[in-house]
Amino acid sequence: MKYKCLVFDHDDTVVNSTATIHHPCFELYLAANYPGRSCTLEEYFLKNFDPGFVPMCRDEYGMGPEDIEDESRFWAEYVKGHIPRAYAGVREIMERQRQQGGLICVVSHLSLIHI
Numbered sequence: 044m045k046y047k048c049l050v051f052d053h054d055d056t057v058v059n060s061t062a063t064i065h066h067p068c069f070e071l072y073l074a075a076n077y078p079g080r081s082c083t084l085e086e087y088f089l090k091n092f093d094p095g096f097v098p099m100c101r102d103e104y105g106m107g108p109e110d111i112e113d114e115s116r117f118w119a120e121y122v123k124g125h126i127p128r129a130y131a132g133v134r135e136i137m138e139r140q141r142q143q144g145g146l147i148c149v150v151s152h153l154s155l156i157h158i
């Protein structure tokens with residue numbers, strides 16, 4: 044075993060969450076609250092990275108703080124019923140790590156988001 048502990052970020056590292064959960068949810072929110080507005084998956088990836096999700100909502104869609112809170116509640120409700128799938132091979136990597144006595148840590152920045 045080369046590394047005693049493998050540290051994984053879950054979103055789009057362990058699971059395919061942006062393409063299958065976050066972006067479709069955002070599109071549903073836009074359709075319901077900003078008819079005629081949309082965001083491609085590529086735009087969503089790029090704008091989440093820079094300038095970030097909240098600035099994107101504010102600057103691209105004109106959302107105020109209450110709108111962003113509403114979107115966050117919409118997202119929180121949506122993800123309760125939508126579980127992303129792990130990428131192929133991730134389970135096997137984790138199982139091999141544990142079989143060899145190694146540790147696994149999965150981290151997420153989502154715990155820092157106030158909803």
